[in-house]
Amino acid sequence: MEATVSKRWLLARLYEPEQTIVDCRFTLGKPQAGKESFEQEHIPGAVYLDLELDLSAPVSEHGGRHPLPDPQLLAARLAKLGIGNTTRVVAYDDESGMNAARLWWLLRYLGHEQVFILEGGFSAWKAERFPVTDHQPIRIPSSFEPNVQSQMVVGVDEVRQVSVNTVEALSEARDSASTAPYDLPVLIDSRARERYLGLEETLDKKAGHIPGAVNYFWKETQNEDGSLKSAEELQEHFAQLDKDAEIIVYCGSGVTACPNVLALEKAGYKNVRLYAGSWSDWISYEGNPIATGDEK
Known part of the structure; x- marks a missing residue:
């Protein structure tokens, strides 16, 4: 069901x-x-x-x-x-x-x-x-x-390492004019695009996103009446994500990431985890880097 x-x-x-x-x-x-x-x-x-x-x-x-x-x-x-x-x-x-x-x-x-x-x-x-x-x-x-089920959640140390590895892989791919490897975990930012890009921030002290993260706004998984889109629609929505990849989802505080976890699982993604502290936890560590704009 x-x-x-x-x-x-x-x-x-x-x-x-x-x-x-x-x-x-x-x-x-x-x-x-x-x-x-x-x-x-x-x-x-x-x-x-x-x-x-x-x-x-x-x-x-x-x-x-x-x-x-x-x-x-x-x-x-x-x-x-x-x-x-x-x-x-x-x-x-x-x-x-x-x-x-x-x-x-x-x-x-x-x-x-x-x-x-x-x-x-x-x-x-x-x-x-x-x-x-x-x-x-x-x-x-x-x-x-x-x-x-401790495997469902991810802490800041693991997210930090995933971010570093992703940024390095993207940089190497740009330098060699190739595509980034698909075996890396994927960081998904579930917030509205303006917040992801760092253009506005009304809830947290710093604007931007975790370096290497891609943006999938959680509300885009829903129909106008608030119901969840069909599995086929969600598969199309997440089509750029490898079905076998490990996916780590975050938002501002670990709440709106949960609808994205649900949608990803309905679309057939089996290895989806939550960074529970999310952006508000990430920026509580002074040494954590912040990215703005699109990830290229």
Whole structure:
């Protein structure tokens, strides 16, 4: 089954006991807005998880604006909400799926595969006149034992080495008028093109991108209604990437990279990893170089 589900799919299974629906709405710069919206109305049976309080660790010197949460703490939080190792989880938000994709990625990182994202999010659900409520049912705690998939995440040291190797390979290819080798890991920057190019930066202290990275804006993997494009469309979108290459995806803080991870996997890429700290972590190290403009 695909990682996304339709509104009608969820409607038909809305009250199944082995399922937990998770509201992940969150607005950057307005940390209370998501929770307040949830308390006003949400999909029946849904529980709420906060991007910064639940799905991230506290910010420190390094690790980015949304550091990965401690696996044991996250597992305990999930268990308290009634999410166990066999619970089917359906996540939604109202931010084009980026926060729901963060939960999707985190659950898989904890070894939990039964997690899906609702296409279109809450506004699309409500537009269909499907049921909403302000009622918050009592949750019966469950048991969640994390089985951390450490191979899914990449740290700054590995990214630094990949960046150096890529820049050297591109330089050698230019000097010899040949193409760069395809056996190198690929760094993907998921942010909007203006931020990748270094033309603007509204969230982080420095503008630009990790040297050697190529730009694939995460929203370009979606249709106008917020649903994920088909596998064939995504294969065309990522056509310049070698299917056998190792791919490392990052964004500003490790959140909007997750929809790109999802899209790459749907397109058939098997070796996709997340640089969780992303750009905000990269620039927290004074010695890390910064590139602007296009990678040639």
